[in-house]
Amino acid sequence: MxxxxxxxxxxxxxxxxxxxxxxxxxxxxxxxxxxxxxxxxxxxxxxxxxxxxxxxxxxxxxxxxxxxxxxxxxxxxxxxxxxxxxxxxxxxxxxxxxxxxxxxxxLKFVEGDGMEEVRKNAHRRDAVFFVDPPYTAGGKQAGRRLYTHSELDHEELFKVISEVTGDFLMTYDNTDDVRDLARRYGFDFELVAMQNTHLAKMTELLIGRNLDWARSARKPPGAGGL
Ligand SMILES: C[S@@+](CC[C@H](N)C(=O)[O-])C[C@H]1O[C@@H](n2cnc3c(N)ncnc32)[C@H](O)[C@@H]1O
CATH class of the missing domain: 1.10.1020 (Adenine-specific Methyltransferase; domain 2)
Known part of the structure; x- marks a missing residue:
């Protein structure tokens, strides 16, 4: 972590x-x-x-x-x-x-820069990465108010994560810019429900190489099909 x-x-x-x-x-x-x-x-x-x-x-x-x-x-x-x-x-x-x-x-905890740790471990076959970045892509204000460290080069994060050997999963806010970034890198994405700090129901994006597992996990029992 x-x-x-x-x-x-x-x-x-x-x-x-x-x-x-x-x-x-x-x-x-x-x-x-x-x-x-x-x-x-x-x-x-x-x-x-x-x-x-x-x-x-x-x-x-x-x-x-x-x-x-x-x-x-x-x-x-x-x-x-x-x-x-x-x-x-x-x-x-x-x-x-x-x-x-x-x-x-x-568990092991590292106080430091997540992007740097992803770069360091990118070559590992036995590593998978979960990335939950502050939501400031596309000029979104929410993440800026929430976190002291809200500045992140999202383009660079997508580039770095596209180069890891193992699998990865990222969560992001559901905006046009984030979906565009995901498309440009050939990533899969899927909308999921979440609650914000005010318990309002919202959606966020899961982004990965292949999210078929997330779609099949959400099928109602007996829905059948692939
Ligand atoms: C959406 S929150 C994720 C919270 C985390 N998943 C948890 O449950 O505690 C984004 C977090 O990323 C942290 N952050 C921002 N830039 C970072 C960086 N370069 N490396 C590591 N963490 C960073 C922020 O301080 C904030 O706590």
């Missing part, structure tokens, strides 16, 4: 690299979330990776749209008017972190 954003990277580092998943899960489960406690934790300078990880999760769950990028702020009304607590599902977060913690020895 590769991530460039140091706030997000702190979470993966704490769980996968440092073995602090249990600490993080307990910190979340035992935290009494009110405006004062939130303000206090977020105003402190994180001295360790795990403290920074906790701050990231707090921000992601209590800030508008889960946005960590500069300029984001805590929720005022939130879901059902519950404000900062409306997306603070402490028990669910704890369970998910402990589940990742259980398999952490099978």
């Amino acid at each position: 590769i991530e460039l954003d140091e706030q997000v990277a702190a979470v993966w580092r704490a769980i996968i690299t440092d073995g602090d998943g249990v600490w993080l899960a307990d910190r979340i489960a035992n935290f009494g979330l009110i405006h004062d406690s939130l303000g206090k934790v977020l105003s402190e300078k994180a001295r360790t990776v795990r403290e920074r990880a906790f701050q990231t999760i707090l921000k992601n769950r209590t800030y508008h749209g889960g946005i960590l990028a500069p300029g984001s702020a805590p929720l005022k009304s939130g879901e059902n008017g519950k404000g900062i607590a409306s997306r603070w599902y402490a028990d669910t977060l704890k369970k998910r972190i402990l589940a990742i913690n259980d398999i952490r020895l099978r």
Whole structure:
């Protein structure tokens, strides 16, 4: 797993690299979330990776749209008017972190540039690549507001991924420019349903060399055919 954003990277580092998943899960489960406690934790300078990880999760769950990028702020009304607590599902977060913690020895986390890692591993026959880039292709604004690292050379990413020996899967927003890029590189694409941060139903694109598996997986039982 590769991530460039140091706030997000702190979470993966704490769980996968440092073995602090249990600490993080307990910190979340035992935290009494009110405006004062939130303000206090977020105003402190994180001295360790795990403290920074906790701050990231707090921000992601209590800030508008889960946005960590500069300029984001805590929720005022939130879901059902519950404000900062409306997306603070402490028990669910704890369970998910402990589940990742259980398999952490099978994972490796790299804080760095994903494109560079794809280039480095492009020759490997035993590697497959999943790429979930910030959605800023075709001048889209959504990704720009969401992520600190939203600038990505999408043309270059398509070129680099077209040269890998193994298979790959990318997810992208469904725009004319992205579909054009996919066509130019001779890639297959397929629309799938997704939920955005406001739980609205939207679609996104899966892009790969051959997505027949995705189409056949979505056929209703008994539909038959190939
Ligand atoms: C659509 S989100 C993917 C989130 C990720 N799949 C997850 O579930 O945590 C895009 C992410 O790409 C990261 N990013 C942007 N440029 C990057 C790069 N060159 N290398 C690695 N990660 C990058 C952003 O910081 C952001 O977290």
